[in-house]
Structures are given as C-alpha cells and as structure tokens.
Amino acid sequence: MLAGLTLYFVLFRSIQYLLVFLTPIRQFDTSTLLLLNELCSSPSEINNYWNKYFWNKLLSWDTVFFIKNMTSENGKPQFEHEYAFSQLWPSLVRFFVKNNNKNVYHVLKVAVAIENVLFYLSGVVLYFLTKKMFSQNIKQSQFSRSIARKTSLLFFLTSAAGFLTSIYSEPLSFFLTFVGIWSRECSISIPVLGRFDIPWRYWFSYSFISMTCFTLASLNRSNCVLLGIYFVFDLIELIKNRKLVKAICFPLLSGSLMLSALLYQQYYLPYKTFCPQRGEWCKSELLPNFFVTKTSLYSYVQGHYWGVGFMKYWTLNNIPNFLLAVPNIIILIYSSVYFSEIYPFHNLKALVWIARALIVIVCFFAHVQILNRIASFLPLHLWYLADRLVKTSDQKKMENPKGDDRIVKFYIYWLVFWIPLQTVLFAAFLPPA
Amino acid sequence: MGQPHFMKWIVASLLLFIGYVHANTESILYRVPHDFPLSKSRENVIFEKDTKMTPSISLLGETMGQTTVNINTTNLQLHNTTYIELTGLQRDETYQIKVCWSAIHPISIINLQTVIIPRFTEFQQTTSDYARVVVKFLTLTDSYPNEHTMVPIQISLVTTRLGIPVDIYPTLVIIVLLVVGLIITRAPRVLNDVLLKF
Numbered sequence: 001m002l003a004g005l006t007l008y009f010v011l012f013r014s015i016q017y018l019l020v021f022l023t024p025i026r027q028f029d030t031s032t033l034l035l036l037n038e039l040c041s042s043p044s045e046i047n048n049y050w051n052k053y054f055w056n057k058l059l060s061w062d063t064v065f066f067i068k069n070m071t072s073e074n075g076k077p078q079f080e081h082e083y084a085f086s087q088l089w090p091s092l093v094r095f096f097v098k099n100n101n102k103n104v105y106h107v108l109k110v111a112v113a114i115e116n117v118l119f120y121l122s123g124v125v126l127y128f129l130t131k132k133m134f135s136q137n138i139k140q141s142q143f144s145r146s147i148a149r150k151t152s153l154l155f156f157l158t159s160a161a162g163f164l165t166s167i168y169s170e171p172l173s174f175f176l177t178f179v180g181i182w183s184r185e186c187s188i189s190i191p192v193l194g195r196f197d198i199p200w201r202y203w204f205s206y207s208f209i210s211m212t213c214f215t216l217a218s219l220n221r222s223n224c225v226l227l228g229i230y231f232v233f234d235l236i237e238l239i240k241n242r243k244l245v246k247a248i249c250f251p252l253l254s255g256s257l258m259l260s261a262l263l264y265q266q267y268y269l270p271y272k273t274f275c276p277q278r279g280e281w282c283k284s285e286l287l288p289n290f291f292v293t294k295t296s297l298y299s300y301v302q303g304h305y306w307g308v309g310f311m312k313y314w315t316l317n318n319i320p321n322f323l324l325a326v327p328n329i330i331i332l333i334y335s336s337v338y339f340s341e342i343y344p345f346h347n348l349k350a351l352v353w354i355a356r357a358l359i360v361i362v363c364f365f366a367h368v369q370i371l372n373r374i375a376s377f378l379p380l381h382l383w384y385l386a387d388r389l390v391k392t393s394d395q396k397k398m399e400n401p402k403g404d405d406r407i408v409k410f411y412i413y414w415l416v417f418w419i420p421l422q423t424v425l426f427a428a429f430l431p432p433a
Numbered sequence: 434m435g436q437p438h439f440m441k442w443i444v445a446s447l448l449l450f451i452g453y454v455h456a457n458t459e460s461i462l463y464r465v466p467h468d469f470p471l472s473k474s475r476e477n478v479i480f481e482k483d484t485k486m487t488p489s490i491s492l493l494g495e496t497m498g499q500t501t502v503n504i505n506t507t508n509l510q511l512h513n514t515t516y517i518e519l520t521g522l523q524r525d526e527t528y529q530i531k532v533c534w535s536a537i538h539p540i541s542i543i544n545l546q547t548v549i550i551p552r553f554t555e556f557q558q559t560t561s562d563y564a565r566v567v568v569k570f571l572t573l574t575d576s577y578p579n580e581h582t583m584v585p586i587q588i589s590l591v592t593t594r595l596g597i598p599v600d601i602y603p604t605l606v607i608i609v610l611l612v613v614g615l616i617i618t619r620a621p622r623v624l625n626d627v628l629l630k631f
Contacts, residue, residue, distance in 0.1 A: 004631065019611070024603035029458045030499065034585045035535040061456070064536040079539050079576040153631050157624075278577055305539075305575070389628050412628065413621040420611055428604045433456065 001149060009120050009156050016165050019420055020427040021054050027429035032059050039071055039104040055108055057427040058166040066090055066167050070111060071102045080274060081305045083297055088220040089169035111167040118171035119164055122178055126379055127152040129182040133347060136190060150386035157415050158376040159328060162422030173221040177377045180213030184230060196237035198250050211254035215261045222298055223374045226354045231255030233350035270297035310365055321369040324432055327414045328371045332359050334407055335384030355380045369432045459542045460531040467525045472563035487557045490590045493521035496599045499589040504572050507581040517568040517588050529598040530568050531589040538584040539576030
C-alpha cells in the first residue's frame with residue numbers, strides 16, 4: 001500500500017514541479033524580483049539558472065509573508081496584518097534551517113522539503129485514520145483498506161495541490177488535524193447501543209494528543225478552529241449519557257485548553273503588543289484595560305486589509321471566484337448529506353457539522369475561492385468520493401454514472417484540469433490567489 | 434464539450450481574473466488616439482531647466498518595458514504622487530500600464546491614471562514641443578505601524594494584442610498546450626480508472 005501511495009505521490013509532485021519549471025520566467029506580477037533584490041544580497045544568485053527557472057517562481061502570493069518571516073532576524077511579524085499568517089509554520093522551518101543560514105534560497109529549499117514531507121505524511125496518516133474509521137468489524141476490513149487507499153490518493157490530488165508546491169502553511173494543519181482526529185477516534189468507544197463513551201484509559205490520547213493537535217492546527221490555520229466542534233459534540237454526548245465527570249475531564253478540559261490558546265494568540269498577545277497606542281480595534285475592549293476585545297486581531301485585520309466580512313465578497317466582479325469554488329462547495333454539501341441522511345454514520349456526525357460550518361463561513365464571510373486551498377483539512381468529502389468509487393468499482397457503471405456517481409466523476413474530471421492549471425497560474429503569479 | 438470551445442472558456446476565464454487582480458498589483462489600459470501628436474525622438478524635444486528628470490519608460494522597438502522607482506514612505510505626505518513618462522508609443526495601440534510592489538511593503542497605490550501634458554507646457558521643470566503621456570499614481574502607507582523606508586515599485590508598460598498584454602502570451606501558450614495535452618491523453622478518464630482500480 002505505502003509503496004503504491006508513495007509512487008503516486010512522487011509522480012504527481014514531479015509533474016507539478018515540471019509544470020513550474022516550464023512556466024515562463026516573466027510573471028504577471030513582477031514583484032518577486034523586487035522581493036528577491038531586498039532579501040538576497042547577490043543579483044547573480046537571483047539569476048542563477050535553477051533559481052531563475054524554478055525557485056523564484058515558488059515565491060508568489062502569500063508565500064511572500066512566509067519567506068519574510070522565515071528569513072527575518074527575530075521571526076516576529078513587523079506589521080499587524082502579518083499576524084493573519086501562521087507564526088507556527090515559519091517557526092518550524094526556522095527550527096530546521098541549519099546553522100542560522102538565513103539565505104533566502106536555502107530557507108526556501110528547506111521549507112519546500114518540509115512542505116512535501118508534511119503533505120506526504122498527512123496522506124499516510126489519513127490512510128490509517130480512514131481504515132480505523134471504516135473498519136467497525138472484521139468483515140469490513142477489505143472495504144476499509146480499499147476506501148483508505150483511494151482516500152489517500154484523492155488527498156494527494158487535493159484542489160490545493162498547486163499552492164502546496166510552494167511554502168504554504170496548510171500541510172502542517174492537514175497533518176495535525178488528521179493525527180488529532182485519529183487519536184480521538186482511537187479514544188472514543190463505538191456507540192453500538194447508542195451510548196457514547198470515552199474510557200478513562202484514553203485520557204492521554206484524547207485530552208492531550210487530540211487537544212494538542214487541534215490547538216496547534218488552529219494556531220497555524222484559523223479555519224481549523226472548527227475542529228473545536230468535536231469537543232462540543234463530545235461534551236453534549238457525554239452529558240446526554242449522564243457521564244458528567246468524564247464530560248469535564250475529556251471534552252470540557254480539552255476544549256477549554258484549546259480556547260485558552262486561541263484567546264492567548266488572538267487577543268492577549270496582540271493586545272499586549274499594540275494596545276492602547278493602536279486605537280481602532282483596541283477601543284472595542286469589553287472591560288477597561290482588559291485584553292478581550294469585541295473583535296479579535298485576526299477578524300480586524302481580515303476586514304480592514306482584505307475586505308473580509310459578512311457578504312462583502314458577494315459582488316459581481318467576484319462571480320468568477322464563486323464559480324471556482326463551486327466544485328468544492330457541491331462536493332462538501334453532498335458529502336455532508338451523504339453521511340448524515342443516506343448512510344448515517346455516528347462517528348462522522350461531528351465532522352458533518354464541521355463541514356457545514358465551513359461551507360457557511362467560507363461562502364458568507366471569506367474570499368470564497370480559498371475553499372479550494374483549505375477544504376482538504378476535512379477528510380469528509382474525500383471519504384464520500386472514495387466510498388462512491390469503491391461502491392462503483394464496475395467501470396461500465398462509471399461510463400454513464402447517475403446521481404452521486406455523476407457528481408464524483410465531474411469532480412475528478414475537474415481536478416484533472418484544475419490542479420495543473422492552478423500550478424501554472426501560481427508559478428506565473430496569476431490569480432486566483 | 435468541443436476542444437476549441439473549451440479553450441475559449443479557459444482564455445476568457447483567465448482574462449476575467451486578470452481584470453480583477455488585487456493585492457500588490459494595479460493596472461490600467463491606455464489607448465493612444467489615432468491623431469495624437471507623438472514625438473519621434475525624446476531627446477530632441479525636451480528642454481530641461483535643471484537636472485531633475487521624470488522617470489520614463491521607452492518602448493522604441495520593444496513590445497514591453499519597465500522601470501523601478503523608489504518611494505520614500507517616510508515623507509509621503511509631501512511627495513506621494515509619482516509621475517512616469519511614457520515614450521515610444523504608437524498611435525492606435527492599446528497598452529497595459531502595470532504597477533507592482535512587493536507585499537512585504539504594506540502600501541497602497543491609488544488613482545493610477547494617464548495624464549496628457551500639452552506641448553510647450555512646463556511639467557517637472559521640463560517643456561517639450563510635442564504632447565507627452567505621463568502615468569501618475571498616489572502612494573499611501575497602509576499598515577500599523579507605518580513603514581518608514583524606501584519602497585521599490587516597478588512600473589511596466591506592455592503592448593496589447595487582441596486585447597491581451599503580450600507578456601501574458603507565453604503563459605497562455607503553456608495553458609493551451611496543457612489543456613490540449615490533457616484532452617489528447619484522455620487524462621480525466623485515465624485518472625478515473627486509476628482511482629477505481631487503486
């Protein structure tokens with residue numbers, strides 16, 4: 001299994017990197033050279049063959065903020081809007097950069113290597129998570145292996161793949177999320193008789209491993225804060241079953257620790273850094289000289305600098321961006337309906353709610369096209385696709401698919417065009433971002 | 434879906450996106466009127482009163498050109514308007530004027546526009562016996578804390594063909610070849626089969 005997955009991973013990545021190499025060196029947005037002139041002391045290094053034809057093209061869009069942080073002296077954001085980008089991911093790269101060599105190309109190569117390792121490991125963890133999730137009994141073991149293989153392969157074909165050729169923070173969140181979900185899944189008992197439980201012996205795996213993974217994933221990528229729904233869901237289930245002590249020691253404790261970490265990162269730290277001299281969002285504090293403000297720094301920055309807010313993206317000129325997100329919106333909606341109405345799966349209930357929350361938030365509050373980049377932290381739609389592919393193993397049926405299978409076929413066909421196109425557009429510094 | 438129809442869709446989508454690029458690029462299109470009194474050689478016609486020169490981009494014999502200016506963000510209130518003279522333009526041609534800066538510098542470029550300086554009119558301590566085309570934009574700092582540094586800004590002047598800037602053509606060729614390749618190799622069906630069998 002691992003050999004096959006590894007082979008396909010290497011094949012897909014090689015094709016993508018070949019496309020980056022073949023993309024013309026003159027980018028639409030010409031600012032990469034300006035950036036390199038400032039970060040790199042030697043013009044001859046910038047124009048070195050491999051840098052010119054390959055590495056320079058990986059510094060498009062948000063990667064600018066990551067490379068700035070990774071190569072800076074203190075690794076801290078310079079401006080308030082830079083707090084919108086993960087501090088954890090650049091810190092991880094800085095940890096691996098040897099001998100404090102902050103040469104931009106050295107850092108870039110290390111970051112790209114870690115990005116690929118994390119992406120690959122996420123796929124491997126997802127394989128075991130899927131196997132665990134779908135093998136409730138021995139009879140299902142063959143089915144679970146098959147669905148796990150397809151899920152991991154589909155994950156390597158994520159709609160974010162173009163961005164993941166570079167140094168985005170998503171793979172770190174993918175990895176932490178999958179480990180966290182896996183750890184939770186190993187901790188909870190299967191509610192065959194409708195009695196949800198978490199045995200005490202799994203306290204460490206639930207309240208430490210899952211909590212830590214979900215917290216770090218959220219600190220790294222804000223969309224992962226939705227993973228907190230797992231703790232809310234488990235809390236309600238335990239209270240319903242009158243297991244109050246467990247409710248406190250497992251989900252309530254884990255959720256509280258996760259919330260505390262987010263409050264520290266989003267409220268306390270920015271408040272101590274910028275207030276009161278900043279004004280603006282500092283003035284929305286709930287109590288005088290208390291760090292909890294009505295708007296978190298993240299929300300403020302997103303609204304102020306990138307125009308993020310309720311239905312602010314719903315303008316005519318953003319219709320193309322909505323169209324780009326349509327395949328993932330459809331597949332997420334169908335997968336949540338599939339696992340809640342058609343094949344209800346108790347273990348997936350929390351994940352279904354997370355998927356629904358993600359769709360609502362991205363469609364109404366965010367730049368909708370980012371769904372293509374962030375959706376893969378949820379394996380729900382991958383399980384839906386894989387499940388349908390396993391159940392439709394007859395190729396003749398796929399010739400003229402109906403219902404869900406038609407959606408699956410359309411989505412796979414879309415990926416075949418989207419991933420290479422997006423890779424070229426990214427390397428050419430062309431939208432969508 | 435037919436192949437030519439699909440390609441048209443790809444090109445149309447790309448152009449639509451280019452029109453809505455935000456972030457750290459601003460661009461406008463400028464069409465030179467067919468009766469515009471353009472100079473043939475810049476050196477012969479401009480009379481300088483002192484050594485201060487307006488930065489310029491010359492397209493003589495080229496389809497695109499660019500220049501980089503450094504804007505001091507410390508005293509933007511005094512000098513926040515930048516002027517770039519465009520030379521070597523052709524009548525009835527449409528050009529894309531593109532202003533790019535690195536996102537590590539949190540600035541905004543607003544009011545990007547072209548200005549026509551009539552002949553014999555003094556502009557930046559120079560006069561000319563031909564009308565001149567000048568690009569003008571305002572730079573604002575857009576961050577907390579404000580940045581105090583020299584920010585390099587690159588201004589590109591690109592000829593358009595069929596309404597598309599010529600610097601986009603190589604990328605368009607790659608995209609078209611890619612789509613054709615995917616269709617010819619029946620890549621969607623191949624991947625579908627791989628996923629079914631894996």
